Structure formats: C-alpha cells, structure tokens
Amino acid sequence: MSTQTTQATDPRTATTIPGFRGELIAPGDPAYDTARAVWNGGVDRHPRLIARCRGSADVVAAVRFARERGLEITIRGGGHSVAGLAVCDDGMVIDLSTMRAVWVDPVDRRARVQGGALWTDVDRETQVHELATTGGIVGHTGVAGLTLGGGLGFLARKHGLTIDNLLAAEVVTADGAIVRAAADENPDLFWALRGGGGNFGVVTTFEFALHPVGPSVMAGPIFWPAAETTDVLHFYRDFVAEAPDELGTVVRLGTAPPLPAIPEQLRWRPAVAVFSCYVGPLDEAEQVLSPLRRFGTPLIDLLSPTPYADFQCALDEISYRHGWHYYWKATDLTDLTDDTIAVVADHAYAAGSPRSYAAMFHLGGAIARVPADATAYVGRHVPHNIIVDAAWLPEEATQHATTEPAWARDFLRALEPHRAGSVYVNFLDVDDGSRVREAYGDAIYRRLAEVKTSYDPDNTFHRNRNIEPA
Structure with missing residues (x-):
C-alpha cells in the first residue's frame, strides 16, 4: 500500500509548500484578518x-x-504575547x-x-482526573x-514554575x-527551553508532571477601598511571609472589574484586591485565610470553594479580553518595604483607563527551592514581582x-530604587528588547547563547x- 504526500497551495500567491497538509492563509483570504489578529489588539502586522x-x-x-x-x-501558539511576537510583517507565521x-x-x-494548546485545554483534561x-x-x-x-501561576509556590514541571519537549x-x-x-537544549523562550x-509537544489539585480549591478575591x-x-507583606506553600496570591491594584458577583455600585471603583488560591484541604484553607478575611473593611469577599478550572479562567473576558490594547512594564522587587509600598500606593491609581491596573505576584516556596542554575530562569529568590498593565479599548x-503607556513607564521609573535587578521575561513589552540581559543576567545569557x-x-x-x- 502506498501513500502520496499532498501539497498545500494558495491560489492567490501560487505558494506551494511541499509536504504541507495544513491551511495556508495569505492576504486577500477571507480568514486573513482573523488569522493575523493576536490577543493584544494594538498589534497590527501583516504577514x-x-x-x-x-x-x-x-x-x-x-x-x-x-x-x-x-x-x-x-x-504562534496562543498568540498572547503583549509584544505581539506571534506575528510579523511580510514574513511567515x-x-x-x-x-x-x-x-x-x-x-x-x-x-x-x-x-498550540491553551491553559483552559490543559485544565479541562487534567481536572477530570483531579490533577x-x-x-x-x-x-x-x-x-x-x-x-x-518560566511559568508563574497560583500553583507555583506549591509545585514550582511551569518549567519545573516540564519533563520533556519535542x-x-x-x-x-x-x-x-x-x-x-539533549540536556543542554532542555535546560535552555526552561526559561530561554522561543x-x-x-x-x-510538551510533557508535564501533574499533581493532585481540586477539583475544588478555596479561591477568589477580597476587595478593599483604594484608600486602604x-x-x-x-x-499582606507580613501575612504572606508566614503563609504555607499551598497559598498562592496575586495583589491587583486598579478598579474592581465587572465580575458577575460584584454589585453594580462597586464595579470600576478604585480598589485593591488580593486574589488567593489555596490548594490544600478546604478546612485548612479557612484557618489560613481567616486573618486576611478579617483585615480592614473589605468592600466584598468572594473567597469560596471553587472548581480550580473555573477559577483559572474567571477573569478571561473581564480583565484580559482579546482585542483590547495593552502595554506592559514590569520588574522584580527586592521586597515590599515601606518605601516600596508607598510608591505602589502613590502610582497604582493614576492611570486614565479604568481597565489599567498593577499586579504583584508573591513568589518563594517551591520556586526558590530549585537551584539557581538548574534552569534558564533568574528570579528564583525574588520574593515579589510587579507588572504594570496599561489597558484600553480600541475605540479609546x-x-x-x-x-x-506613559503611566506605566512613570510607574516603573518610580520603582527604580526598589528593583531587584531582574525581570520576568514573559512580562517584557515591544520596547523592552534592551532588557533581555536583565531578564537572564550575564551568566545565564552566555550559556543560552552557547546553546543558541x-x-x-x-x-x-x-x-x-x-x-x-x-
């Protein structure tokens, strides 16, 4: 029995790729504009x-x-890079x-x-098995x-970065x-893939280690007025310093997004929120999170037992919608000192768009227990990092x-005395090319260059x- 390799042809450009069985999309194709669009609606490139x-x-x-x-x-995998790295002008995607x-x-x-998978695909399939x-x-x-x-997420303090769970790649x-x-x-390549980008x-194909999680976790945000x-x-600084690895948290400073559970009068109101996800037993979660829930005068407390997969995509269409325009600035922080907190509080609410915000990730735990040279990720011993996310509607x-973008750059400049000298490479925007060495440091960069x-x-x-x- 014989087989014949087909060739895909685009009639508008007479382009034929020998051995290609997928779909070729070129300018003039009805699907072209949709196919070239990426998550950041401010990116407009024409391959x-x-x-x-x-x-x-x-x-x-x-x-x-x-x-x-x-x-x-x-x-192009998910097309989610803020810099639009998935698409180019006059080349091939x-x-x-x-x-x-x-x-x-x-x-x-x-x-x-x-x-080409998205994290919703992975969570959907793994959570069937409570993994x-x-x-x-x-x-x-x-x-x-x-x-x-690298791969930051709510499970990172307990189970490590995504790269710490990568077992193999094709x-x-x-x-x-x-x-x-x-x-x-090919251990040199395996080392470089874990943090060295594309x-x-x-x-x-990726192969990952899985861990028992859920199906329900104690998760959700607590919002306080911006004045607090x-x-x-x-x-929060003192609370997370003593928190168990099972607790992952992200602080969001901006406005309260229009989540269905948030009353109309609170939506778009300036607020600080702590998003938590506790992946241990639910009865333990109540005890661990009780001090946070009792602190201050919360506007609303949405912490509750929640399916892990649902929590992971709760803000997908609320704060991270496809087609909005985005611009990021980010840095690792030495610590949440009083002076750092003062800078964050002074700048976080100065954005003009209600969709703009800043987010701080609490790191440590399993992230810090991996040797610094085991992967091409630098920020192993950084306690917190911050991303300043400017976001607005296309019509705005x-x-x-x-x-x-000026607000984001000013925010980063104000943080200069409190920066750890490194930055998470996935948070770099289109004008951050000069910061690649900052993302890796000289020693790791030299080793990556050798693998390259x-x-x-x-x-x-x-x-x-x-x-x-x-």
Whole structure:
C-alpha cells in the first residue's frame, strides 16, 4: 500500500509548500484578518503567509520552506504575547493554534500537550482526573509561551514554575529536524527551553508532571477601598511571609472589574484586591485565610470553594479580553518595604483607563527551592514581582494610547530604587528588547547563547526575546 504526500497551495500567491497538509492563509483570504489578529489588539502586522499546521510534519515543512526563501519566521501558539511576537510583517507565521490536543496519563501523573494548546485545554483534561500543573492565571494564555518563559501561576509556590514541571519537549529545530529534549536527551537544549523562550526551535509537544489539585480549591478575591491600600499592603507583606506553600496570591491594584458577583455600585471603583488560591484541604484553607478575611473593611469577599478550572479562567473576558490594547512594564522587587509600598500606593491609581491596573505576584516556596542554575530562569529568590498593565479599548486610542503607556513607564521609573535587578521575561513589552540581559543576567545569557549557537547558529528564530548566537 502506498501513500502520496499532498501539497498545500494558495491560489492567490501560487505558494506551494511541499509536504504541507495544513491551511495556508495569505492576504486577500477571507480568514486573513482573523488569522493575523493576536490577543493584544494594538498589534497590527501583516504577514505574507500564515501556515496553520496540523502536526509536527507541517511545522518541519513550513520551517524548511521559510528558510529556503529567506522569510522572517514567527511562531504562534496562543498568540498572547503583549509584544505581539506571534506575528510579523511580510514574513511567515507558523501557526500552531489548531494543535491543541492534551493526553493525560493519570497513573503516572503526566500530560502530553501540543504546542498550540491553551491553559483552559490543559485544565479541562487534567481536572477530570483531579490533577493539574502550574499554568498561569489566565485561561486563554498559550501553553508554549508561558512555559518557555518560566511559568508563574497560583500553583507555583506549591509545585514550582511551569518549567519545573516540564519533563520533556519535542522541538523542530532551525534545520527542520525533530529532536527530543529531556534531562537525559539533549540536556543542554532542555535546560535552555526552561526559561530561554522561543529561541531554539518550535516546540510541538510538551510533557508535564501533574499533581493532585481540586477539583475544588478555596479561591477568589477580597476587595478593599483604594484608600486602604497602604494598610492592606503592610498587612499582606507580613501575612504572606508566614503563609504555607499551598497559598498562592496575586495583589491587583486598579478598579474592581465587572465580575458577575460584584454589585453594580462597586464595579470600576478604585480598589485593591488580593486574589488567593489555596490548594490544600478546604478546612485548612479557612484557618489560613481567616486573618486576611478579617483585615480592614473589605468592600466584598468572594473567597469560596471553587472548581480550580473555573477559577483559572474567571477573569478571561473581564480583565484580559482579546482585542483590547495593552502595554506592559514590569520588574522584580527586592521586597515590599515601606518605601516600596508607598510608591505602589502613590502610582497604582493614576492611570486614565479604568481597565489599567498593577499586579504583584508573591513568589518563594517551591520556586526558590530549585537551584539557581538548574534552569534558564533568574528570579528564583525574588520574593515579589510587579507588572504594570496599561489597558484600553480600541475605540479609546485617541484618549489613552499615549497617556496609559506613559503611566506605566512613570510607574516603573518610580520603582527604580526598589528593583531587584531582574525581570520576568514573559512580562517584557515591544520596547523592552534592551532588557533581555536583565531578564537572564550575564551568566545565564552566555550559556543560552552557547546553546543558541548549537541549535540555531543563523538566528533563524529571532522574532522573540532574542538570544544572539555566541
């Protein structure tokens, strides 16, 4: 029995990719504008060709085709990069967005995940077995981008970063080869993939360790009036310093979003919130979280037993909606000193758009127990980091497109004396290219450059937080 390899052809450009069975989308195609759109609606780029892949063989064919023709290459997983790294002008987008399968082995507690999957896909399949792995705080974030940059999420203090749970990866390299990276196979590449971003190839499959989680966790936000921000942050600093690893928290400073459970009169009101997720027993959660719930005069307390998968995507369409315009600035913090808290309280509510906010992640726990050189992630011993997220509606561009980014930059400048000298690479925006070395530090950057030289000496994959070959 013989088989015949088909070729995909785009009649408008007479483009044929040998061996490609996916979908080719070019300018003029009815699907083109939808296919080139990414999460950040402020990104408006026009690729020459979008190669929507069905599997690894399509990725190999697309990489080889683009290299032969000297086309710029970008890789689209979830398309969630604030800088719009998934799409380019006049090049090729290798689009994995239809490669979203998740296979779960509940006995060995492992999951195999295709490179175009979103975290909602992973949580949906793993929670059937009451299992999970660290997966960010937004359901429609892509697995690939979050993982390759490190992977912060509510489970990180208990179970480590996403990269700490990565067991293996299948990678299409710049020469069109398929290689496996794991602790015992191409270990240099495996090290680099865990934090080094999309510099080394196209990851078509990830394999993760899973942990018992849920199905219900004690989770949700507590909101206080903005006027109580300084007091809340002082209390929070001491509270989380003694918190068990089972408790993951994120502080959000902005306005109360229009969650269904928030009364109309509180929506869009300036407020500070602590979002918590406790992954231990529910009776323990009540005891651990009781001091936080009793503090101050909360506007509303939404902590309750909640399905983990639901909590992970609770804000997807409320605060992180596709198509809004976004601009980020971020830094790791030395600690939440009184002076740091004063800067945060002074700047957090100065944004013009009610959709803008700042968020602080509490780190430590299992993150800090991994040796600093075990992966290409720098901020192992940072206690907190902060992201300043300017956000506005597309129709508000005239009003906010200049003022909101200026607010974010001013906020970051004010934090300068309190910065730890590092930054989470996944939080870098389009104008942060010069901060790549800050994200890695000199020693890790040099090691990443050596791996880059081995696997991508021509810097084929450079539309990213680029590590240049040594």
